[in-house]
Amino acid sequence: MKMSYRDALREGIQTALDSDPRVFIMGEDVGAYGGTYAVTKGFLNKYGPNRIFDAPLSEAGFTGLGIGAALGGLRPVIEIMTVNFSLLALDQILNSAALLHHMSGGQFSVPLVIRMTTGGGRQLGAQHSHSLEGWYAHIPGLKILTPSNVEDARSSLYFALTNPNPVLIFEHALLLNTIEEVPDQPCRIHPFKGLVKKQGEDLTLITYGGMVNRSLEACSRFSSVEVIDLRCLRPLDSEIIFNSVRKTHKALIVDEGWRSCSLSAEISARIMETCFYDLHLPVERICRKEVPIPYARHLELAAIPQVDDIALKIKEMLA
Amino acid sequence: MTSINCRKLLFEMMMIRRMEELSLELYTKEKIRGFLHLYVGQEALVTGVMSLLRKEDNVMATYREHAHALLKGVPLSSIMAEMFGKSQGCSKGRGGSMHLFSKEHRFFGGNAIVGAGLPQAVGLAFASLSQNVKRNTVVFFGEGAVAEGIFHESLNLASLWNIPVIFICENNLYAMGTSLERSQAQTELTKKAQVHNVISQAGDGMDVFDVIEKTRQALSYVEEKKKPYFLEFKTYRFRPHSMFDPELYRSKKEIESWKKSDPILKLRVHLLDREMITEVEIKKMEDDIELLMQEAVLFADKSPLEPVTDLEKNLYEDVL
Structure with a gap:
């Protein structure tokens, strides 16, 4: 069947919400607005305000909240609108999410997923066109997924949520409207491999x-x-x-x-x-x-x- | 307050004082290295708050957190071993003085980025709430943290979403060497909480009974209303910020005048005056504490080093 990269992301998120009550979605404009890129459109109505949280413009705050919620036994899926704004949450991502497991002698794990769009090419100017996923890959303690096609866009959240570590998913803004032929069921092959x-x-x-x-x-x-x-x-x-x-x-x-x-x-x-x-x-x-x-x-x-x-x-x- | 409880409070405050003074001695002997931030002078604050918390409650603290870890139940021996950088330390020698952790005791560190624990505590409380688990979440931070944006983000999130977390500001008047009035236009910190519609109260952090009273009010409010609460306790550290601080920013006179309200002295006098304790019993406490200290140091000394071959372990949690 034919599927767009956007719908693949939607399918991934819905599967996560349907299969695990610990999963919640939090980010800027993920609810009433339907997601900046319409990825979570309709989800607030379908899943309600206890699963879908419209966060204020406090990237560090809600990313830190996600870390705490993960420590407390939930499976947060935090959406940072774009990689550009993730720099406001960089302290939480690097100094806490990435370090906690090792720094606590292996006691605490942070099963946190952060999704964000990345990349340039839409004439959005210097502050909205970064491609910093390689930068994040510098950090021990994080896992970095970069779905490049519809099939991977379908599976990346599944990969991330079945891994008990902080996983960052970089979704390329120019790919959202890409339509590709995919099997009826996601393949989910070779997680975290090329x-x-x-x-x-x-x-x-x-x-x-x-x-x-x-x-x-x-x-x-x-x-x-x-x-x-x-x-x-x-x-x-x-x-x-x-x-x-x-x-x-x-x-x-x-x-x-x-x-x-x-x-x-x-x-x-x-x-x-x-x-x-x-x-x-x-x-x-x-x-x-x-x-x-x-x-x-x-x-x-x-x-x-x-x-x-x-x-x-x-x-x-x-x- | 019963005499047994009061004795326990005194014992714990004396134990913290001795642990901190001993850490200083061990630092000069180079058994402890790195940064070392001592809680001397502030004992009443953590002791009062912790006396009302249970094992299942969540606590997050700052890099001046030896006492918080201890009173949350982390064994003194494993705290000492951690500061010695040993394998039986509570963070396996990965953390040191500033990064004490214990999953078993729900002690979430030991955060050395000012303010960084606040949103995480909101997240912990959010998790308890959404899982319908009855536990309190308390986060300690210094007054320096109120200058950070994350302080305001965290209070707003907790208030906006009715997340029951207790924010405890340990206002020891100096963020390293910068006094509150030199860093904040608004020095009434409770007002900063009020703008986020978080109910707030200030208390005397040098008086353990006041700390207990105010914390009790906070706990019952949070439990009943399922909303956050902000507590500010004024306190004073008698020691420098860390081992590298020559204390150019405050006078000896100021320090000496604060020492007159030494919380341990105050509690001793209070208990002796009311004949709730005797000098002999206090001496016995001191001896008991000394024994505990010796045992902990011996344990830390004997504890093996983590093998370097294990250095790269525990970077990622294994997939189950």
């Missing part, structure tokens, strides 16, 4: 989230590029990368985040550390330009990796 989206022999393209479809489109112009969707940025599925690079001997990383000190830098370093002698070329990276994302359409397009940028780089590397 997947080979397209087999190939000549080059390994490693990407995630909003860049997966662009990369696949660019690769359709070439006969034999292997595309890996990381799906989960922490833990990072190194093996799927190494296995592919050992076969293709070339690696290209496509990351919507900034280049310096980044996820793409981490992946590149891991390839170098483990597959140095397998490489026929230096590892290459395509990332967003190191500027705040500009408003003007042509500048924004130039700042965020596009299909043609990816295709051009692949062509160079295959030459």
Whole structure:
């Protein structure tokens, strides 16, 4: 059947609410407004105000509340409207959610899920176009999911809720209207692992989230590029990368985040550390330009990796 | 208040005082390292509040929390071992003085980010409420925390959603070295709670009976109304903020004048005057406390170090 990324998220949330009374949804405009991206539209009526909470603009406050509720035995699903605003809750996410289990000698666990949209490309300007999921992947104690397709959007909340740790889910804003063919029942395969989206022999393209479809489109112009969707940025599925690079001997990383000190830098370093002698070329990276994302359409397009940028780089590397 | 209860209060306050003074000695001997924040002078506050709490209640505290952990039931030996960085410490040597935890005793730390525990306490109380579990949630924080945005977010959330949590402000007048009047335009802290429609009351944190009375009122209000409550207790720390504080910001005279209202001294005199206790019995308490301290230090000393091979354990909870 056909399903949109938005409906897949809706299905995931409804399944969670239906199957576990400990689950509740809390965030800005998730109730009466129906969700900024209409993901939770109608849920307040269906599930009532004891399951769906319209929170005030207090990201740190309701994220901290979620941590406490998780410590107290509930399964909070906190929605932070976008990754940009999650910085207001960063102290709670990093200094408490991520640290508590280890810092308490393994006594307390924080089974908290935080969903947020991410990414640029809609002319929303510098403060609404961040792609910071790689940044969050820097933090030990968190797990980071980046559903890039409808099937993963359906399953990511299930993966997160069946894991007793703080899990951040980054939903790409540009994917919400994507419609894909999916099976009647969710597959829920390989939680917290990468997947080979397209087999190939000549080059390994490693990407995630909003860049997966662009990369696949660019690769359709070439006969034999292997595309890996990381799906989960922490833990990072190194093996799927190494296995592919050992076969293709070339690696290209496509990351919507900034280049310096980044996820793409981490992946590149891991390839170098483990597959140095397998490489026929230096590892290459395509990332967003190191500027705040500009408003003007042509500048924004130039700042965020596009299909043609990816295709051009692949062509160079295959030459 | 019966004489037995009063004796227990005195014993606990004396025990906290001795634990803190001993920690200082052990710090100078380099048995305890890192930051060490002592509760000397503030004993009546935590003792009064904790005397009304039960094992099943939730408590969150700050980085000046040895006493809170102790009175919540965390064994002195495991607190000491934690400060020694040992494997039998209550956080397996991962936390230290500022991060004491005990799941068994529902003691949720030990938070060293000012104000960060407040929303989490709201969440704990929210969980109890929605699971229909009868337990109180109490969060302690210093007056420095009222300057943080998270203080206001937390009070608003608790008030807006009728979440029964007791906010206890330990107002010791200085946020590290910055006095309240130098950091807040409004120094009447109860007013800050009132703007969020949270009922509030101020009390004398140097008087254990006042602390008990005010806390009792808060507990019965919270239980009956299922709403939050804000308590401010004025108190004073006799020791520097931490071991690294030369105390340039306050005078010796000020400290000495506050020492005249030493809460332990005050309680002693109160009990002796009413012949509820004798000097001999107090001496016996001191001896008993000394024994407990020696046992705890011995335990901490003997406790093995966590093997470095276990360093990376407990980063994630296992999937069941």
